[in-house]
Amino acid sequence: MYDLLIGPFAEFDFMRRALVGVLALGVGAGPVGVLMMLRRMSLAGDAMAHAILPGAAVGFLAAGLNLFAMTVGGLVAGFAVALGAGAVARATQMKEDAALAAFYLISLALGVLLVSLRGSNVDLLHVLFGTVLALDDATLLLIVSISTLTLAVLALLWRPLVLESVDPGFLRSVSRAGAPSHLVFLALVVTNLVGGFHALGTLLAVGMMMLPAAAARFWTRELTALVGVSVLVACVSGVVGLLVSYHSGVPSGPAIILVAGGAYALSVLFGPVGGLLLRLMPRRHLEA
Amino acid sequence: MGNVLSFRDLTLGYDRHPAVHHLDGDVPDGALLAICGPNGAGKSTLLKGIAGVLSPLAGRIEGKLPDHAVAYLPQAAEVDRSFPIDVYDLVAMGLWRRSGLFGGIGRADRRLIEEAIAAVGLEGFEARPVGTLSGGQMQRTLFARLLLQDARLILLDEPFTALDAGTVSDLVALIERWNGEGRTVIAVLHDLELVRVHFPQTLLLARTPVAWGETREVLTTHNLAEARRMCEAWDEDAPACAPDMPSHGMRVA
Structure with a gap:
């Protein structure tokens, strides 16, 4: 049992670092994912991840495998897309999903163009799939800072974000906080994805956000509990994924996300809130 | 006048x-x-x-x-009824002007919320998710929120x-x-x-x-x-x- 669960982390420094990394990611991505899901933005995270990719690639081209350059590149590209799409959606008649699709496609194409202009044969595997087993101190610090920042900002903006999700018309009628808090939230999504891509890669980082949130929806109807379950699923998936990867030798990033996917599948089947099993088991209706 | x-x-x-x-x-x-x-x-x-x-x-x-002295209930209120929120919290939003973004909701505010819920005849529904309400109960909930807006x-x-x-x-x-x-x-x-x-x-x-x-x-x-x-x-x-x-x-x- 020790060898199975504790040993890998006790013995190897890189496993301990990976553990800290995935736990920090889970704590930050859990609540962000829940809000994304409740705001019907589950696919927006994926679009945003595509938007970050070219920014990170350009950073990589300019300075090599440099934490600072890739982070800044990703943040700039992500913010530009998030703010541009958010602004167009609020200033014109266009819905946010369409605006986001337009902006991220432009960003993606621009990124591919820039990379090919340089003509170098860039190894983008790092950006695509991350290196959770090779997190250095600076990267860990970045991930932990992002999670801390995320929790602090969400604590401050929780009320307008929830209110805007439930009844946007009402929030508009009592306050101007709706639009700014939405943009800050989009910025949080981008920041968390940039933190996540160092460990899991841009595309898989979304999985740490959305799969735990989607799984949590099958276990509770209560908002605070949703966030709790989501963080729990994210962190447990991270740990289990690392262990699976360690013992079986499969790449760790996909292993973590697949474990989260397994948690989602179990939730769909056995979750007490609208899960399949409960639906298929005919039970007598209640008296009132 | x-x-x-x-x-x-x-x-x-x-x-x-x-x-x-x-x-x-x-x-x-x-x-x-x-x-x-x-x-x-x-x-x-x-x-x-x-x-x-x-x-x-x-x-x-x-x-x-001033803007904040006007309360507006649109024809089809945009309430997302699949959102996990209960009657009490939805009504409590009516206190936005007093509580704002960060303000707490104290004992006096809680009494106001309970009174508003009672005034629209929804006692006992405080913990019900809004998704389970009938059309009439939903409109009563929105009226309770209007009541708290004190417009x-x-x-x-x-x-x-x-x-x-x-x-x-x-x-x-x-x-x-x-x-x-x-x-x-x-x-x-x-x-x-x-x-x-x-x-x-x-x-x-x-x-x-x-x-x-x-x-x-x-x-x-x-x-x-x-x-x-x-x-x-x-x-x-x-x-x-x-x-x-x-x-x-x-x-x-």
Whole structure:
């Protein structure tokens, strides 16, 4: 049992670092994912991840495998897309999903163009799939800072974000906080994805956000509990994924996300809130 | 007694097409005003204009009330009923002006929330998710939130659509209580009987005002037929409205 669960982390420094990394990611991505899901933005995270990719690639081209350059590149590209799409959606008649699709496609194409202009044969595997087993101190610090920042900002903006999700018309009628808090939230999504891509890669980082949130929806109807379950699923998936990867030798990033996917599948089947099993088991209706 | 709102040659609309055309008039403080008219007459548009959701194409709305003294219940409130939130929390949003973004909700506030829920007859429903409420219960919840908003001017857009008689009479009683407290209530309504019984003033709208004044003088067969006739469709090729066109407005006596 020790060898199975504790040993890998006790013995190897890189496993301990990976553990800290995935736990920090889970704590930050859990609540962000829940809000994304409740705001019907589950696919927006994926679009945003595509938007970050070219920014990170350009950073990589300019300075090599440099934490600072890739982070800044990703943040700039992500913010530009998030703010541009958010602004167009609020200033014109266009819905946010369409605006986001337009902006991220432009960003993606621009990124591919820039990379090919340089003509170098860039190894983008790092950006695509991350290196959770090779997190250095600076990267860990970045991930932990992002999670801390995320929790602090969400604590401050929780009320307008929830209110805007439930009844946007009402929030508009009592306050101007709706639009700014939405943009800050989009910025949080981008920041968390940039933190996540160092460990899991841009595309898989979304999985740490959305799969735990989607799984949590099958276990509770209560908002605070949703966030709790989501963080729990994210962190447990991270740990289990690392262990699976360690013992079986499969790449760790996909292993973590697949474990989260397994948690989602179990939730769909056995979750007490609208899960399949409960639906298929005919039970007598209640008296009132 | 002053006016809480004044319309000055007000034109509201979408894509330059007017939905409310050259409206002039005053709403006195403490009025209980019904807005009636056929579909497409600009009733909802006028409420949006008053609520500040829509900017005028021309003219202006003069009001002495600060923004936060106006409460607006749209026709189809945009409440996402799949969101995991219960009746208590939805009603508590009405305290936004006092609590704002960060303020806490204290014991006195909790009592206010409980009183509001009791006033609309939803005791015992506090912990129910909004997704499980019936249409009538949902509207009662939204009225409880309006109650907490403590607004001087309350705008209701077809608040009784698809509600049963019992719910309507409970909610009408709330409106009359608000009016008794000196608040101004403007409601868009289609039930003319209800308007005749409970609303002393009526504005009959068909893009331009047909009549505005005492309800029994406004809701005549002649005026209602006139309103129907005037409410023509949106014309893609309508010419630009001449700036010196005489106002169709009228004023309350």
